[in-house]
Amino acid sequence: MNAIELFAGAGGLGLGVTRAGFKTLDVVEWDRWCCDTIRQNRARKAAGMEYWPEPREGDIRKFSFDQFEGKVQLVTGGPPCQPFSLGGRHRAQQDHRDMWSEAVRVVRETQPTAFIFENVKGLTRATFETYFTYIYLQLSYPEIAMRDEETWLDHRARLEQHHSSKGSSALSYQVMPPKVLNAANFGVPQKRERVFFVGFRADTGIQWSWPRETYSREALIWDQIHGDYWDRHKVAKRDRPTAPRTSPLARDERPEGQAWKTTRDALVGLPDPELAPGARSKFTDHRYQPGARSYPGHTGSPLDEPAKTLKAGVHGVPGGENMLRRPDGSVRYFTIRESARLQTFPDEMLFHGSWSETMRQLGNAVPVDLAHTVADSVAGHLKAMEARTGNA
Incomplete structure (x- = not known):
C-alpha cells in the first residue's frame, strides 16, 4: 500500500504511517530544517526514513500531484496549525499559513482510498466552528472545488447545500466525526491532544471506528500505590x-x-545532562541547555506523570515550557533526545538545526506511536477490503 506525506515536519506522522506498513511515495515539506532532518536520516538509513523518497522542499501550492492519481491508498499530513493553535494569533482562514485547501486539493488530484489529517486541539474551539465544518465538508466532497472569485463562505454554503440534498459526487469520502485524541491514552509519555480527521472513499463501503484507548490515569495511580512502579x-x-x-x-x-x-518511564537509561555531564556525552543530542526557570503557570513536567505538551513556540522555545521538574523542585530544559523520547521518536533518529530550531520541530510533531496507532487501524481496514475485493 502506498502513501503520500504532506506537511511532513520532522516526520512523526509519516514514521507512524511507515510502521503501519505503507510505502511512502512522496514527502512534501516547506521548512528547510525539517527537510534536512529527513535527508540526514535517509542518508544514515535510520528510523525507517531510508525507505522514503527525497523530500520535495517548497511551497505545496507550487506542486502538482496528478502523477499519483490512482496510485496511492493513503494521503496524510498536518496542515500548518498556527492559525488555530492556542499560542497563535487565531486568524484561521484569514491566515496565509492555512493550508487545508491544499490538503483537499491533493485528495482531489490523487483520489486515495483513505486519508488521515491532524491538527491542534485549538481547531475545535467554538471560535472556529464555522470553519471547522467547512474543513469537514471539503474533505467529504473534494471534487466540489472553490470557484474563481468565490469566497470560502460561499463555497461552504454550496458544499452544505450539496450535503443536505444528498447530491451525488464522483469523488466523495465517508469522513468520521473528527475526534480529539490524547496521546497519553495510547501509550505516549506525554499529555498531548490532537484532533484527527480520517476518511475513506465512499465507494469502498468501509466501516471504521476510532482505535480504543488502552492506557489510563487510573491504572497509573493504581500502579504507583499498589503496583511495582x-x-x-x-x-x-x-x-x-x-x-x-x-x-x-x-x-x-x-x-x-x-x-x-x-x-x-520515557527517560530510562538517559543520565541527567546537568548532573552527569560526562555520562550524557554517550548519547546523541543529549546536551544540557541552561536558562530554564519556573514561574506561575510554567512549572515544568513532573517525573511521575506523563509530560505536559511539548510546545514549539513562535520565537524559539517558550520560556518556562518544555522543562523537567525534579522531585526537589528544581527545573531544567528537556534535551533534544529527551524531547524526542517524549514524542516517541526512535533514539537512532537525529535532528538537524540548533537547539531552539530542533525543539520547534519536535514541538510541532505528532507522536510517532500515536500516528502508528491510527495508521495501523486504517491499514487493517484497507487490507481487509483488498482481500475481499482483490484491489485497494
Whole structure:
C-alpha cells in the first residue's frame, strides 16, 4: 500500500504511517530544517526514513500531484496549525499559513482510498466552528472545488447545500466525526491532544471506528500505590512521595488496560545532562541547555506523570515550557533526545538545526506511536477490503 506525506515536519506522522506498513511515495515539506532532518536520516538509513523518497522542499501550492492519481491508498499530513493553535494569533482562514485547501486539493488530484489529517486541539474551539465544518465538508466532497472569485463562505454554503440534498459526487469520502485524541491514552509519555480527521472513499463501503484507548490515569495511580512502579524504577523509599496519592481502588481492583507512561518511564537509561555531564556525552543530542526557570503557570513536567505538551513556540522555545521538574523542585530544559523520547521518536533518529530550531520541530510533531496507532487501524481496514475485493 502506498502513501503520500504532506506537511511532513520532522516526520512523526509519516514514521507512524511507515510502521503501519505503507510505502511512502512522496514527502512534501516547506521548512528547510525539517527537510534536512529527513535527508540526514535517509542518508544514515535510520528510523525507517531510508525507505522514503527525497523530500520535495517548497511551497505545496507550487506542486502538482496528478502523477499519483490512482496510485496511492493513503494521503496524510498536518496542515500548518498556527492559525488555530492556542499560542497563535487565531486568524484561521484569514491566515496565509492555512493550508487545508491544499490538503483537499491533493485528495482531489490523487483520489486515495483513505486519508488521515491532524491538527491542534485549538481547531475545535467554538471560535472556529464555522470553519471547522467547512474543513469537514471539503474533505467529504473534494471534487466540489472553490470557484474563481468565490469566497470560502460561499463555497461552504454550496458544499452544505450539496450535503443536505444528498447530491451525488464522483469523488466523495465517508469522513468520521473528527475526534480529539490524547496521546497519553495510547501509550505516549506525554499529555498531548490532537484532533484527527480520517476518511475513506465512499465507494469502498468501509466501516471504521476510532482505535480504543488502552492506557489510563487510573491504572497509573493504581500502579504507583499498589503496583511495582517505584520498585521498577529503583526509587528509594525515602525519595518516594511522602504523601502518596490515595486511590479508591483496592489492590485487587486493578483497572483494565495499562498505566499511563510517565516522564520517568520515557527517560530510562538517559543520565541527567546537568548532573552527569560526562555520562550524557554517550548519547546523541543529549546536551544540557541552561536558562530554564519556573514561574506561575510554567512549572515544568513532573517525573511521575506523563509530560505536559511539548510546545514549539513562535520565537524559539517558550520560556518556562518544555522543562523537567525534579522531585526537589528544581527545573531544567528537556534535551533534544529527551524531547524526542517524549514524542516517541526512535533514539537512532537525529535532528538537524540548533537547539531552539530542533525543539520547534519536535514541538510541532505528532507522536510517532500515536500516528502508528491510527495508521495501523486504517491499514487493517484497507487490507481487509483488498482481500475481499482483490484491489485497494
